[in-house]
Amino acid sequence: MSSLHAQLSNIYRGKKVFLTGHTGFKGAWLAEWLLQLGAEVHGYALEPATTPVLFQQLNLASRLHHQIGDVRNFKLLQESILSFQPDFVFHLAAQPLVRYSYQEPLETYETNVMGTLHLLEALRELQKISSHRIAAVMVTTDKCYENKEDQTAYHEDHPLGGHDPYSSSKAMAEIGTAAYRRSYFSNASAVHVATARAGNVIGGGDWSADRIVPDAIRALEKKEPIFVRNPSSVRPWQHVLEPLCGYLMLGAQLMQDRELAGAFNFGPHPEENYCVADVVTEVLKSWPGSWQDRSDPTALHEARHLNLSIKKAVDLLGWSPVWNFEKTITKTVEWYRLHHEDPKSTRALTQEQIVSYEADAEASGISLS
Numbered sequence: 001m002s003s004l005h006a007q008l009s010n011i012y013r014g015k016k017v018f019l020t021g022h023t024g025f026k027g028a029w030l031a032e033w034l035l036q037l038g039a040e041v042h043g044y045a046l047e048p049a050t051t052p053v054l055f056q057q058l059n060l061a062s063r064l065h066h067q068i069g070d071v072r073n074f075k076l077l078q079e080s081i082l083s084f085q086p087d088f089v090f091h092l093a094a095q096p097l098v099r100y101s102y103q104e105p106l107e108t109y110e111t112n113v114m115g116t117l118h119l120l121e122a123l124r125e126l127q128k129i130s131s132h133r134i135a136a137v138m139v140t141t142d143k144c145y146e147n148k149e150d151q152t153a154y155h156e157d158h159p160l161g162g163h164d165p166y167s168s169s170k171a172m173a174e175i176g177t178a179a180y181r182r183s184y185f186s187n188a189s190a191v192h193v194a195t196a197r198a199g200n201v202i203g204g205g206d207w208s209a210d211r212i213v214p215d216a217i218r219a220l221e222k223k224e225p226i227f228v229r230n231p232s233s234v235r236p237w238q239h240v241l242e243p244l245c246g247y248l249m250l251g252a253q254l255m256q257d258r259e260l261a262g263a264f265n266f267g268p269h270p271e272e273n274y275c276v277a278d279v280v281t282e283v284l285k286s287w288p289g290s291w292q293d294r295s296d297p298t299a300l301h302e303a304r305h306l307n308l309s310i311k312k313a314v315d316l317l318g319w320s321p322v323w324n325f326e327k328t329i330t331k332t333v334e335w336y337r338l339h340h341e342d343p344k345s346t347r348a349l350t351q352e353q354i355v356s357y358e359a360d361a362e363a364s365g366i367s368l369s
Ligand SMILES: NC(=O)c1ccc[n+]([C@@H]2O[C@H](COP(=O)([O-])OP(=O)(O)OC[C@H]3O[C@@H](n4cnc5c(N)ncnc54)[C@H](O)[C@@H]3O)[C@@H](O)[C@H]2O)c1
Pocket: 020, 021, 022, 023, 024, 025, 026, 027, 044, 045, 046, 047, 048, 049, 069, 070, 071, 072, 091, 092, 093, 094, 095, 096, 111, 115, 139, 140, 141, 142, 198, 199, 200, 201, 202, 208
């Protein structure tokens, strides 16, 4: 059997991929991976929001069709989709931060809900003028479930909900996508649309505010203690390459099989759920320093427990998590340490980590179903 890399390149090489959110953390990694697979990528997103930013470190602006555009601008988004005529769409652009969503709920809903509907509407227009097959993966989150904070492992049929503006905006994006699928993309439609609900991702190149790993690295670089808001919160942590591999495997198989047009969870094995304090402790094994509990009982609500069932993705896509918790943290800290020592090595390092992940995936027997 050919390797996962060979299988994915057979599908994506020379294909047109419309990727929203390519200036962000996950989008930049996905753009890099798609370029390694030989795809022609059109990125559509806002200007990079952090300094430094992985998008620039990978020099993506010169390696793909780079477009600054707002998903709230339906006309521009539609023009871009209609003129590029993609084979694949990966929709990652979003306002992705829970705490920011409390400050800016309307911006969050406009971006995450209307942005998603604008993309779906553009695909509806595209199918009127083109009959070629399109596979679209709309990225939401595991936070889209009605989270009762018990030990339930949520599977794809559990009720949607979301306590805060971010989580509920993603549940709304899920509902809107399902409605478009039933109303416009069923039966003979050439557009196959799925949604992907991933857990908390970590990995090199995330420079966002308000996320535990970038916060920890910023503190370690300055030789300061890491302040931890919610040390006992348990999350389905995974390396960024895990859900991205899931999105690529889903897109590849969705293109062939309309039956896969639905929702998929991507998370770690259930025994790999760890709390924030475990993450920080593991980080400190590779980059010594200290941390302090800065729990604030008056802080805005953020879910403390979240478990995901990944059975559907394992059974139907042949996807499975590859790196365990320790390796996930080791690879993440390795990336930031090397970046700290030699920022110019970032692109080579990112590419090496993708190759290393593909090799480990192959060794674990991961392949398209
Ligand atoms: N990082 C995580 O732990 C995590 C977990 C689950 C789901 N997700 C989802 O994955 C996706 C990517 O997340 P990320 O961590 O890379 O976020 P990020 O903040 O690093 O990147 C967000 C991207 O969306 C773009 N964007 C934001 N608003 C936009 C707008 N109005 N128009 C066009 N582009 C816009 C930004 O320019 C950027 O390219 C999001 O949909 C997020 O909800 C992330």
